[in-house]
Amino acid sequence: MEALLPAGRTVGVIGAGVMGQTILRGLIDRGLLARDSAWAVTKTRASGEKVAGALGIRVAQDYNALVADADILLLCVKPAQAEKVMAALRNAGLHPETLIVSILAGVSIERLESLLGTENPVVRAMPNTPCVVGEGMTVICGGRAATPEHLTLARHIFSPVGKCLTVEESYFDAITALSGSGPAYMYLILEALADAGVRVGLPRDLALTLVSQTMLGAARMVQQTGRHPAALRDDVTTPAGCTISGLLMLEDGKIRSVLARAVEEATRTVAQVGRAK
Ligand SMILES: NC(=O)c1ccc[n+]([C@@H]2O[C@H](COP(=O)([O-])OP(=O)(O)OC[C@H]3O[C@@H](n4cnc5c(N)ncnc54)[C@H](OP(=O)(O)O)[C@@H]3O)[C@@H](O)[C@H]2O)c1
Incomplete structure (x- = not known):
């Protein structure tokens, strides 16, 4: 695969927590980013040492001197840190062409650009934690100064x-609630179904294996066949069989409206989180 950037150009990750480390690992492991072209920032020295050990890259707490040379800055701090980090970038002499990519939930492009107060290209992204296993779902959108080339770089x-x-930015709050938070909903459903397996006599580890592989297989069926989930569900549902009995119990429990209300x-x-200082 082609390198993300030409040799000698750098990517800085501000906030190397769960998401920051995952994205860095994805780029480094696939040979898209050389270790000496990447640096990261943590708040505390203790977590910085762990990240440096895990990824083999430079990790700092004071990034003032690193900002000016970065080609891409990936912001992965919590949304409440947005104001502080944007001010730090501006004061550190950010290069006008540096691409800023933010994954901060609920923080709009307009707010990012206004907090930054420069004309830098900004891309907003919403990934999710299955990025850890290479099965993430990320959406991106560009700000005022972001060109199609910047969006291509962000996709890389x-x-x-x-x-x-x-996608359009107007979808971001809904997407954050659906695929950003989505893994947590899936884990809850997975756990509940594994409990159900235990209830009908299965050992827990067997139940968990059966349920997680079934969830994975069902998702792949939707993706690879392109068929509507209702049509795939009908394939499993024999007249007077056990699947229709189970499905009717789920409908009695209002599973559709519970899921819809959760996402709503x-x-x-998420809209409130992004506005919070
Ligand atoms: N987790 C998800 O599922 C998910 C999905 C999509 C988007 N997001 C977004 O991703 C962002 C990060 O989430 P996360 O779960 O990765 O958080 P996290 O694990 O708590 O990581 C936050 C990182 O930011 C560092 N940090 C804190 N304050 C800082 C500051 N002032 N300057 C520089 N670094 C600072 C922390 O350092 P220390 O470790 O030293 O405190 C840590 O490395 C959030 O904005 C969230 O909305 C998360």
């Missing part, structure tokens, strides 16, 4: 760790 950052799509509430919350 997230494609090594899963799927990446360009998460969408409302």
